[in-house]
Amino acid sequence: MNSNPNLAVVASLIGNPSRAAMLISLLGGKSLPAGDLARAAKVSPQTASMHLAKLIHAGLLIQEPYGRHKYFRLASSEVGHALEALQTISPPKSICSLRESNQLHALQFARTCYDHLAGKIGVALTDRFLELKFIEKSGKEFILSAEGKEKLLKLGVEVEKRPKSRRCFARQCLDWSERRHHLAGSLGASLTKRLFELRWIEHLPDGRAVHVTDAGLKGLSDEFGFSITIE
Amino acid sequence: MNSNPNLAVVASLIGNPSRAAMLISLLGGKSLPAGDLARAAKVSPQTASMHLAKLIHAGLLIQEPYGRHKYFRLASSEVGHALEALQTISPPKSICSLRESNQLHALQFARTCYDHLAGKIGVALTDRFLELKFIEKSGKEFILSAEGKEKLLKLGVEVEKRPKSRRCFARQCLDWSERRHHLAGSLGASLTKRLFELRWIEHLPDGRAVHVTDAGLKGLSDEFGFSITIE
DNA sequence: TTCATACTTCGATGATAAACGAAATATTGT
DNA sequence: ACAATATTTCGTTTATCATCGAAGTATGAA
Incomplete structure (x- = not known):
């Protein structure tokens, strides 16, 4: 009751x-x-x-x-709902310029989550990897398949789990808004690092929001058949 | 930032x-x-x-x-909405007296949530409307069907959404006591207003809890095949 | 006018809790 | 084993704010 x-x-x-x-x-x-x-x-x-x-x-x-x-x-979603409801009655008004508004949009679109890729892009890319059977869910982690390992190696991503390292290799990181997991752990970090090296993604000046470059759009599409729709 | x-x-x-x-x-x-x-x-x-x-x-x-x-x-109704949303994530308050216990039961049974009906009755009536296909869920809102519109019009409910009002027409509002959705928005408010006019429901002295009158029991049963079990 | 009621302003007091430095615990990396 | 990183616990300081007494303003009643 x-x-x-x-x-x-x-x-x-x-x-x-x-x-x-x-x-x-x-x-x-x-x-x-x-x-x-x-x-x-x-x-x-x-x-x-x-x-x-x-x-x-x-x-x-x-x-x-x-x-x-x-x-x-x-x-829970109720907590998110309550926060949003409070925002609707918190009158004016943090976003004073179009510039800030655009930056906020960027934040929602893609974001590095500590040291791995999160946001819509992170979740979508993880989903695509699951579809392609590059990775597979196993408890709290993902397991990297042989094909996945090969493909990522070819791309220049560090995929060897250093045996001495106790850091989790491919952790699942939950994204509440998408209600899905995305790839974290050392594999997530390596992949993100490589995407920056390739200039497929770039940090926006604010330091946390992430932008997918034109090269990135092409690369992700060519390599993974992964296309992003930007609304 | x-x-x-x-x-x-x-x-x-x-x-x-x-x-x-x-x-x-x-x-x-x-x-x-x-x-x-x-x-x-x-x-x-x-x-x-x-x-x-x-x-x-x-x-x-x-x-x-x-x-x-x-x-x-x-x-505004937004303030009411925010308060209700907060209640859905608030811890239970300890009940110190019989009087408080009775009050709580009354609120859980039926109350107004700013300007629309909530509690067991609010949720059950919404469920009945869904069964009768008067309304239908769509995202965060309800859609009023042709039959629903006709029936409510006949009952004297204002069902036209005022175009200049930017208020949501038939919002889904999460009920803190039932943890289910009930009908809110301007339609929910109009319906509730009409139920008061018809004397099918009445406010209890505390101003928030609601009582279903004998006429209400009959009316809701005759018009909507809606019967209430009072525990 | 005079009194009573409803609400507001001012000032002093007291309780709460937010902040951080210092230090402890736990885990990772070398 | 040792250093670096991430987080927590403890103790102290500081600032804020809720509260009420006292006094002030405004309205209504006698």
Whole structure:
């Protein structure tokens, strides 16, 4: 049985500027590590840790420890919905210029998620890899197939898991908005690194949003039969 | 690049227990004078006055002076929507008294969510409309079918969407007590308004909980084949 | 006018919690 | 094993803000 909820508890949690900044960063649905969230909120890691603990405790966030990182994401679509509803009544108005508006759009479109590719592009590319049977789901990870390994090698991606490294090779990173996983772990990092080297993707000046270049559009299409529709 | 500092401002306003209590009192959709709101929040008139001034300033409330009284109401359906959305992610409040328990049951059974019907009745009636194919889900909204339009018109419900209004016509609103969607938007508001006019439903003294009258039981059954089981 | 009611402003007090430095814990990389 | 990185815990400081008493303004009633 549901009880009469007291919304003051939750609203006051969202009402702190630092926590609000963190929640908005997660509104896209991506999982982000504590350090990134601290940077997004412009507070020290200690402070961020305290805030995140509160958000976890209240059930607004879910944490997935991964090695020394701890990834956080929104606990449910209801949380995202509530944040969006609050935004509709938060009157004016952060986006003062077309420039910022465009940048926001870029952020939603593609974004590096710590050190791997996230956003629409990250999820779509992961899906395409699954279709092509380059990778295959296995528990919390992906397994790289022989064909996948060959293809990525040919592209110049570092695919050997260094035996000494304890870092996970091909982790699944959940994207809440897309409700899908995308490729993370050291393979995700290597792939992203190579895509930057090839200039298929580029960082936008703000440092986190990512842009797919013309060369990238062609390359992704030629190599993976992967075409992006930009709305 | 703090994308929306106003989100935190609004959320922190709602996050104060006294202000939250006032806002919830107003969620029934009625205007209330400052003194009543002070009592609802269990604070002194001075304190209430300060809180109300802040809520006015932030655009969450609208004030209407009536002689020496000053009446307050929610500024828009968006505010009501945001409050309901927050309730869906809020922790349960501990019940301290039998009176609170009864009140809670009444709210869960039927209430107004700013200007439309929510609770068991709201969700069940929406379900019945879906069964009868009066409405149909489409994304985040409902679509009113020809039969639905005809039937509701015959009942005296305003079903024409006013073109200049940018308000959503038939929104799906997540019900915090049922965790299902009910009919909101201007259609939900019109329907509810008509149900009050017909005296099929009535507000209980608290202003938010709703009671289905005998005429309502008969009317809903005759018109929609909708029968309510009261536990 | 005079009193009562409804609400607001001002000022002082007290409680809360946000922030960070310092230090601890855990994991990865060499 | 050792250094570097990521996160958490603890303790202290600081600032904010909710609260109410006291006093002020405005309206309505007698």
